[in-house]
Amino acid sequence: MNEMNCPACSASLTTGSASCRFCRVAVRWDASGPTIVHPELRAGVAICSIDLRREAFPGEQERVTLETFTAERTPHGAKVWLSADRARTFPVWGVRMRDQSVRTRWTAHDPGVYGGVVARREPIGKAYTTYAFQVRPEDRVFRLVRTRGGSVVECTAIVDWTPSSAVAPTGHPNELVLAARGGSLQGWVNGVGVTAIHDHSFGIGAPGLIFETSRLPATGGSGTFEGIEVCMVDQ
Amino acid sequence: MRGPHTLQCEVCGGPTQFRAPRCGYCHAPLTWGATVEIVPGDEIARADMARDTLPGWSPEATAAARRGDACAVEFKHAMVKLGTFATPACDACISVSGVCLDDQGNLGALARYVREGAAQSYYGAWIHPGRRRFTLERVLGTPQSAEIEVLTEWEVSGHVAPVGALNRVELRCADSVLDLLVNGERVATVVDARFGFGHFGWRASSVTPPSTLLVHSVELRHIR
Numbered sequence: 001m002n003e004m005n006c007p008a009c010s011a012s013l014t015t016g017s018a019s020c021r022f023c024r025v026a027v028r029w030d031a032s033g034p035t036i037v038h039p040e041l042r043a044g045v046a047i048c049s050i051d052l053r054r055e056a057f058p059g060e061q062e063r064v065t066l067e068t069f070t071a072e073r074t075p076h077g078a079k080v081w082l083s084a085d086r087a088r089t090f091p092v093w094g095v096r097m098r099d100q101s102v103r104t105r106w107t108a109h110d111p112g113v114y115g116g117v118v119a120r121r122e123p124i125g126k127a128y129t130t131y132a133f134q135v136r137p138e139d140r141v142f143r144l145v146r147t148r149g150g151s152v153v154e155c156t157a158i159v160d161w162t163p164s165s166a167v168a169p170t171g172h173p174n175e176l177v178l179a180a181r182g183g184s185l186q187g188w189v190n191g192v193g194v195t196a197i198h199d200h201s202f203g204i205g206a207p208g209l210i211f212e213t214s215r216l217p218a219t220g221g222s223g224t225f226e227g228i229e230v231c232m233v234d235q
Numbered sequence: 236m237r238g239p240h241t242l243q244c245e246v247c248g249g250p251t252q253f254r255a256p257r258c259g260y261c262h263a264p265l266t267w268g269a270t271v272e273i274v275p276g277d278e279i280a281r282a283d284m285a286r287d288t289l290p291g292w293s294p295e296a297t298a299a300a301r302r303g304d305a306c307a308v309e310f311k312h313a314m315v316k317l318g319t320f321a322t323p324a325c326d327a328c329i330s331v332s333g334v335c336l337d338d339q340g341n342l343g344a345l346a347r348y349v350r351e352g353a354a355q356s357y358y359g360a361w362i363h364p365g366r367r368r369f370t371l372e373r374v375l376g377t378p379q380s381a382e383i384e385v386l387t388e389w390e391v392s393g394h395v396a397p398v399g400a401l402n403r404v405e406l407r408c409a410d411s412v413l414d415l416l417v418n419g420e421r422v423a424t425v426v427d428a429r430f431g432f433g434h435f436g437w438r439a440s441s442v443t444p445p446s447t448l449l450v451h452s453v454e455l456r457h458i459r
Binding site: 009011017018019021022023024025026037039098099122124125126127129148149150151152153154156181182183184199200201202203204205 | 242243247248249250251252255259260322323324325326349351352353354355356373374375376377378379380382383384410411428429430431432433457
């Protein structure tokens with residue numbers, strides 16, 4: 001019996017098998033060996049749609065002013081400011097689901113800030129597990145990470161910062177979509193599919209938004225989110 | 236060799252999720268019962284303490300702790316000791332056989348264990364022969380804190396053998412379905428989709444040290 005290695009987890013894979021017995025990735029066989037097959041993920045029925053130009057984010061006030069974080073609703077959306085080296089997540093806690101498509105459109109106002117959407121954010125006590133799909137407009141790069149932890153958060157890049165011309169620069173809006181179905185995670189930036197990856201680490205949780213600052217002076221940085229739309233993944 | 240069938244589309248063979256209405260690859264409709272029957276399949280790895288190394292321990296440490304056909308795990312302080320096989324997986328059956336020599340020891344199996352940096356997460360089962368009870372929990376821990384959510388509260392069961400007798404605790408995982416078996420009898424079934432992938436292994440702890448457990452074997456199998 002011929003065996004090759006799984007392209008996702010490197011475990012041995014029996015020739016001709018439809019999926020890996022270890023990581024459950026679906027594979028297709030051709031002359032060069034197995035390649036990963038991702039299911040076609042399309043946004044289906046909308047579960048919730050929040051227009052941040054007209055309404056506040058669930059659980060947040062219309063205007064928040066703290067030393068390290070401010071947020072206010074403007075005609076363009078929810079404008080968020082964070083001091084340097086901070087991260088803030090805005091989960092839609094009422095929506096807990098396995099397969100989900102999360103879409104947002106946001107604009108970075110300062111260099112160095114990055115943000116996007118989160119999926120499958122799930123609390124365990126005071127800790128969380130999360131997938132985050134982000135763009136950093138200053139460098140026109142995107143990444144997909146998973147995080148675990150509470151007071152200390154461990155962030156692991158599934159797809160590290162990757163340049164893409166699909167990412168609009170600072171001052172221009174970026175539309176991000178992260179769709180998850182089973183172990184398949186697929187990301188789009190401004191309508192362009194930029195990543196499709198297999199990761200089975202987290203299976204369920206809430207969608208949401210994320211905004212982070214890094215490499216910034218003490219003045220921090222800001223961005224404006226126009227809204228968030230959460231859909232089921234079409235079966 | 237037969238492929239996995241517990242969570243496999245009957246039409247195209249693609250992996251499916253428990254309770255998904257359709258296959259994500261060929262869109263064939265899927266039908267599900269209240270749960271899935273998880274049956275152990277081929278062996279992935281086995282550690283027999285009469286001859287092998289305890290997963291997560293060095294050969295020297297195992298040799299130093301070997302007592303006949305078992306490996307002694309001793310506790311002088313309150314802590315959890317654990318070890319996993321090297322091969323990670325989504326769906327598998329892990330079984331741990333051992334004896335608690337006093338009423339303070341807990342013996343357990345863990346599934347989908349991942350350690351990234353300082354954080355670790357896993358599903359874990361315990362049996363406590365001193366009170367003949369079991370539990371199933373999920374854990375997300377950092378050095379600062381261990382967040383534990385109980386999936387099945389401690390429950391007394393006659394299937395848990397008493398102190399001094401051999402117990403076999405088995406955790407079977409298929410997608411979001413987790414089966415806990417004690418000495419071959421299913422004592423709990425839980426549907427939880429939180430953690431999907433990781434390493435499988437054993438764990439042990441002591442309610443009040445000192446305490447000693449003997450681990451006889453740890454076995455990891457595919458599901459059929």
